[in-house]
Amino acid sequence: MIFFCSSSSRLCGQQLFIPTGKITFEKKVNLQRNLAGWNLSDETREKIKKYQISSWELSFNESSAIYFSESSANQLYSDYSSRTRVLKKTIIGEDYLLNDTIPHIDWKIMDEIRTISGYECRKAIGRIQDTIYVVAFYTDEILLKGGPEGFSGLPGMILGLAIPRYSTTWFATKVDALSNNAAQIVSPQKGKKIESEKDLSKLIELYSRYEGIKNEAVKKRIYGFTL
Numbered sequence: 001m002i003f004f005c006s007s008s009s010r011l012c013g014q015q016l017f018i019p020t021g022k023i024t025f026e027k028k029v030n031l032q033r034n035l036a037g038w039n040l041s042d043e044t045r046e047k048i049k050k051y052q053i054s055s056w057e058l059s060f061n062e063s064s065a066i067y068f069s070e071s072s073a074n075q076l077y078s079d080y081s082s083r084t085r086v087l088k089k090t091i092i093g094e095d096y097l098l099n100d101t102i103p104h105i106d107w108k109i110m111d112e113i114r115t116i117s118g119y120e121c122r123k124a125i126g127r128i129q130d131t132i133y134v135v136a137f138y139t140d141e142i143l144l145k146g147g148p149e150g151f152s153g154l155p156g157m158i159l160g161l162a163i164p165r166y167s168t169t170w171f172a173t174k175v176d177a178l179s180n181n182a183a184q185i186v187s188p189q190k191g192k193k194i195e196s197e198k199d200l201s202k203l204i205e206l207y208s209r210y211e212g213i214k215n216e217a218v219k220k221r222i223y224g225f226t227l
Contacts (some may be wrong), residue, residue, distance in 0.1 A: 005042055017143060018143065018213040019143050020061040020177070020178050020180065022059045022141070022175075022190035023057075023176075024175075025173065026054075026059070026170070026173050027069075027122070027170050028053050029168045030069065030167035040121055046168075055071070056069040058147075058148060060146060064077070064080060064147045065077070065185065066186070071087070073190065074090060075087075077186070077187040078150060085102050085150060086156070088190075091203065091207055092206065097194065099189070101105075102152060103150070105151065107136070108124060109122060110122070116160045116172055117172045120141075121137035122139075132163065133163075133164065135162045135164075136160070138155065138158045138159065140155050141188075142156055142175070143156075144157055145157070152187045159171070184227065
């Protein structure tokens with residue numbers, strides 16, 4: 001039997017399995033820690049707020065999800081049945097649509113349990129880009145094996161995420177189960193489509209000259225996990 005409810009109305013001790021819904025995440029970046037290695041004056045450091053906080057939403061059904069924020073033009077659509085995704089990213093002032101496969105992450109599931117937004121979550125540790133470690137907390141009560149920023153591959157939905165290298169965390173603050181959420185889950189349509197390797201090469205070269213960084217670093221940034 002499947003129940004539909006919000007996380008605030010879950011019955012004590014009763015396990016609910018959610019096929020469709022919406023999750024609100026708080027994304028928090030420790031700006032002072034990220035700038036610790038920069039040669040900044042004390043006066044400048046005092047003007048920088050400690051945290052940058054934003055709200056993001058993940059709308060999902062049994063096979064797909066869309067991740068977005070009202071404070072950002074960037075979006076991420078994931079189709080887990082075909083293992084593909086569409087990234088909408090603003091690059092040098094212009095919106096681009098990039099088609100990609102969902103990245104594979106090798107996870108190690110741990111014994112630690114933590115409650116997030118009323119859901120019992122198990123800890124897992126993964127690694128991206130070879131050297132960057134990620135800590136996640138997932139619940140098997142939400143059927144889709146997804147998460148914020150496109151992280152996936154665990155036996156349930158990721159409700160908590162931390163990337164120490166980026167001094168950034170994502171935690172679910174609200175979970176709403178919905179009976180029919182399919183209408184809200186559509187791939188981004190507005191933006192310049194990157195449909196060939198030639199188009200991608202041109203974009204990478206343009207971004208590389210604009211930012212003054214190497215092409216390989218640009219590609220990682222464009223297709224990186226964090227929006």
